[in-house]
Amino acid sequence: MIRLEDVTLFVRAAALGSFSSAAREADLLPGQVSAAVHRLERDLDKRLFVRSTRSLRLTAEGEKYLPFAHEMLAVMQAGAESLHSSDDELQGELKIAVPSDIGRNVLLPLITRFCEQHPKITLRLSLSDQISDIFRDPVDVAIRYGVLDNSSYVALPLAEKNRRVLAASPDYLTQHGRPATLGDITHHHCLLFTMNSHVYDKWTFQENGLRRQLTVKSRMLCDDADVARRWAIAGMGIVYKSWIDISADVEAGRLEVLLPQFTGEAAPLNLICPHRKQFSPAIRQLYGLLREQLSALQPPSP
Template sequence: MIRLEDVTLFVRSAALGSFSNAAREADLLPGQVSAAVHRLERDLDKRLFVRSTRSLRLTAEGEKYLPYAQELLAVVQAGAESLHNNEDELQGELKVAVPSDIGRNILLPLITTFCEQHPKISLRLFLSDQRSDVFRDPVDVAIRYGALENSSYVALPLAEDNRRVMAASPDYLAKHGRPATLDEVAQHHCLLFTMNGHVYDKWSFPENGMRRQLHVKSRLLCDDADVARRWAVEGMGIVYKSWIDLSADVLAGRLEVLLPQHPGEAAPLSLICPHRKQFSPAIRQLHGAFRDHLKAITGLLRTHPAFRVNAVQAAEK
């Protein structure tokens, strides 16, 4: 008979990367955690971890079992909470991972309002441009840009029509000129940032059913995409980011869209989770608030003057 506490310690050991860390969190001895995992491996007749003196990593069987273990714990927790919750009252802990720029500048006011409306919700918010692993990191859901490559998790769409745009400040354009082609962009100061440890210095644009890649360079590099946007507003160069991130600056005149006749690559936004059962009523309500707000922002891609000019030019051709 598999013990629930053994499953819990297995999940936390996987998330924290060691039996010692899991033991410290649970106020146990490392040997007790090791024994619990060994007992679970015996019950499953499979080895879940590869152990060494300096590292602990999941085996292929452990990777396969982990999402089911997480779902088991989530179902048990949801069942316990249902015995104490009023149907109309949201409560419990939410752990949400959000990209830095959209988290600070777009979604934080919505999250704050949500917490004010539901005082029994406890929130843990993680802001980072490092992509969260929803199977291993201690988060319930994550907001993620881009096409979803992994079919093992489930996703709720937030902004399917979002895409990247190039922009620069009026001051920068007055000093350095406005690029007339994509090739000229590579001769300008471009503002770069890292994503998941890699420098985002290859800007992609759909062109004639294919993808054109523009290699750009910069003397400025940061590990926070929000800083690249701020540098652009200060006139330091050209930025290529999600329309959601840049829209407020464009609408306020702090940034101007460049080369709208070359639409940027798609940057759809989704809320992802390992298992559908983890989309609790609280998460679904928060998703609804996010989606309504973000759809209004991406709708401006069709109505902003720069893009309307682009549509007229395309029609004339």
């Protein structure tokens, strides 16, 4: 019979890439984690990891089993929580991964309000522009920008009409002039950031019904998209960011939208989860709150 603790250690070893790291996290000896995974492999009659002296990686069977292991643990946790909660009271742990900029400046107040309304909720919030692997990382849900092309998880729309826009501060435009065409952008100071360790230096637009891509360069690069927004507010250059990220800055006059007649790249925002069964009452209520607030932030019309 499969032991729940063996499944738990398998999931953590897969996430951390090491039996030793999983052992330290669980306050166990590495041999105990290795033995737990060996028992699970024996029970499943499949090898889950390829082991070497320097690395640990999942086999094809391990990759296939991992999402089911996550779901098994989530169902067990939900069952335990249901025994200790009343029908109208939310409790339990929420592990959420969000992008850095929208996480700090838009989502954080909403999530904080949600936690104030439900004091028995425990929150583990991760803010990063590294894309979380919801099957491997210790998160319940992730909030992501972009058109999703992976049907192996469940995605719920938060702001499907959101897109990227060009923006700069009034001080920058006064000093350097306002671009009149898309081609002018490449002659301006552009502010770049990395997404999942990749430099986002190709800016895409619709021009006369055709797709046009600009490759831009910058002397200033950061691995946090929020920093690029702050640089733009400080007058350091032009930024190409999600409308949700900069809408408050535009409304306050800190930034101005440039060339609004050209439609920027689509950047729909979604809440994603490995399996629909993991949408606990807490996650469903949080989704409703976020959806109500974010769907109202419509980008300017071209």
